[in-house]
Structures are given as C-alpha cells and as structure tokens.
Amino acid sequence: MASLPAAGGSPSPARGPLAAAMVALAGTPEHSPLAEALLLRIPQLTVARVAAATHASVTALRGRAYTTVAVSDDLIKEIDEVQYAENAGPCVDSVNAGMPVGVPDIAATVQWPGFHEAAPRMGLHASVSVPLYAGRGDAVAALNVYGHDRAAMAPLIAGICEVHDQSAHPAALDAGARELVSGYAEALNIRATIRLAIELIRLEFRCGADDAYLTLCLRASEAGTGLAEVAARLVSQVII
Numbered sequence: 001m002a003s004l005p006a007a008g009g010s011p012s013p014a015r016g017p018l019a020a021a022m023v024a025l026a027g028t029p030e031h032s033p034l035a036e037a038l039l040l041r042i043p044q045l046t047v048a049r050v051a052a053a054t055h056a057s058v059t060a061l062r063g064r065a066y067t068t069v070a071v072s073d074d075l076i077k078e079i080d081e082v083q084y085a086e087n088a089g090p091c092v093d094s095v096n097a098g099m100p101v102g103v104p105d106i107a108a109t110v111q112w113p114g115f116h117e118a119a120p121r122m123g124l125h126a127s128v129s130v131p132l133y134a135g136r137g138d139a140v141a142a143l144n145v146y147g148h149d150r151a152a153m154a155p156l157i158a159g160i161c162e163v164h165d166q167s168a169h170p171a172a173l174d175a176g177a178r179e180l181v182s183g184y185a186e187a188l189n190i191r192a193t194i195r196l197a198i199e200l201i202r203l204e205f206r207c208g209a210d211d212a213y214l215t216l217c218l219r220a221s222e223a224g225t226g227l228a229e230v231a232a233r234l235v236s237q238v239i240i
Contacts, residue, residue: 015179015182015183015186016049016175016176016179016183017045017049018042018045018046018049018050018176018179018180018183019179019180019182019183019186020183021038021041021042021045021183022042022132022180022183022184022186022187023183023186023187023190023228024038024226025038025039025042025132025133025134025140025187026133026134026186026187026190026191026194026228027190027194027226027227027228027229027231028134028135028226028227029134029135029217029220029227030134030135030136030138030140031135035134035135035140036069039058039060039069039070039132039140039141040058040069040070041070042056042058042070042132042143043056043057043058043070043071043072043143044056044070044072046072046143046145046180047072047073049175049176049179049180050145050156050174050176050177050179050180051152051174051176051177052145052147052149052152052153052155052156052174052177053072053145053146053147053156053176054123054124054146054147054148055071055072055073055075055076055079055124055145055146056071056072056076056143056144056145056146057070057071057072057076057077057079057080057091057143057144057146058070058071058132058141058142058143058144059080059083059091059092059094059095059129059141059142059144060095060140060141060142061095061096065084066080066083066084066087066091066092066095067084068080068081069141075122076144076146078118078122079115079118079119079122079124079144079146080144082114082115082118083112083114083115085114086112086113086114086115088111088112088114088115089112089114089115090102090103090112090115090127090128090129090144091129091142091144093129094129094130094131094139094142094144095129095131095139095141095142097131097139098131098133098138098139099131099164100128100129100130100131100160100161100164100184101128101129101142102127102128102129102157102158102160102161103126103127103128103157104126104150104153104154104157105125105126105150106119106120106124106125106126106127107120107125119146123148124146124147124148125147125148125149125150125153126146126147126149126150126153126154126157127144127145127146127147127153128144128145128153128156128157128160128161129142129143129144129145130142130143130144130145130160130180130184131143132187133187133188133190133191135194135213135227136194136195136198136209136213137191137192137194137195137198145180155172155173155174155177156173156177156180156181159173159177159178159180159181160180160181160184163181163184163185163188164184164188190228190231193228193231193232193235194216194227194228194231196231196235197216197230197231197232197234197235198212198213198216198231199212200234200235200238201215201216201234216230216231216234219234
C-alpha cells in the first residue's frame, strides 16, 4: 500500500488516518497509482473510525459504467449494484453531481425504488454519499456510508451537508464522524485552491484548462510534492 502524504506540507497532528486519506486524495492526480490506493483504503477506515458506519463502499464511474471499487465488506456490494442497475440512487447522484447526498430515513425515501426496498432488507436505515475529489477538483468517486441506526447517522449526515453548504459544524459529532466531516471540509478547500491555481496558469499562458492542469502536475512532479502544495504556493504568490 502506498504511503499517505499529508496535503499542505507538514503532517497535521490532529488529522486522523481517514481525514488524511481524503486530504491526500484531493491533492493527488486522478490517474496516479496513489489515488487508487487511497480509494481502496477509505471505506475500511470509515467503518473502523466512524461509530455510526455499519458498512462503507466507494462508487466510481469508469467509462460509462458505475462500479464499486472498494468496500468495507462484500455484503454491501448488493446495495450499490441495485443503484447501478436502475441508474438511480444516492451513490449515483453523488458521483454525477459532485455533491453529498444524505438519506436520513431510507424507508421514507421513495425516489429510488430499488434502494428503498433493498437497503432495509439488510437492516440499513440511513446513508450518506460523500464525493471524493482528486486531481483538477472533479469528483472521482463517492464514499457511501451506510448505518443501521438513523439517530446515530443523523449528526454525520447533517455535518457533511453543512460543510458542503459552508455552514457551521454541528456540535454532536463523535470523534470518528468529526474526522470524516473535517476531512471532507479540508478536501473542499484543497479542491478550491487547485482550481484557482489552474485558472491562474490558464490566464498566464493563455492556454486551455487541460494544458493548465498538466502544467500544474508537471510542477508538482518536478518539485516532488503533491498538487495541493504547488497550488497553494502559486496562489499565495499571486495574493501577496
């Protein structure tokens, strides 16, 4: 397994392994072997560290097909595959929109019939799908967190959605849920910085966004650091 570099330079003593993986992914080119290694690790860390998480998986769009690239355990694949078969469900919507999709009460949610029927049969009553960003800031996958206990999942769902909407963090989060929420918040910040750096390069060299992103990747490779560090340095020079 590839090691997990810390984004933004030095490691954060307060950042747990789940948040570190999400942050590292956000600052890694999407086609890097490290990105795949991080995607494989994230669902295992989620179940190990987030008390409300019974199962977790990672959904990605590969070509024209959705696929589960990593799971905490094989049992949860059935729930993901029901959504792929109907091309509808929280994990599909999260990948497509690049936004979190929270389902506080699966039994009361009827817009995804297959998911609505299959999840409760496995004793799953709430879920949240969290976009995972990499490279130029696109959502390369979604982390799907499934739980048996609606009440236990509710603060996590609220926390993720509030971070995405730039609202205040809720107070009632256990340590693992707080780590997941803070990891998502930091990934969003890195995403914004990388996108700004790409735009600055594009304006400087009067090139397209793809060429600007390639330039950023080359600079990171030459410097021996991640995209996040190079982007932050570029943005800070312009702001100063």
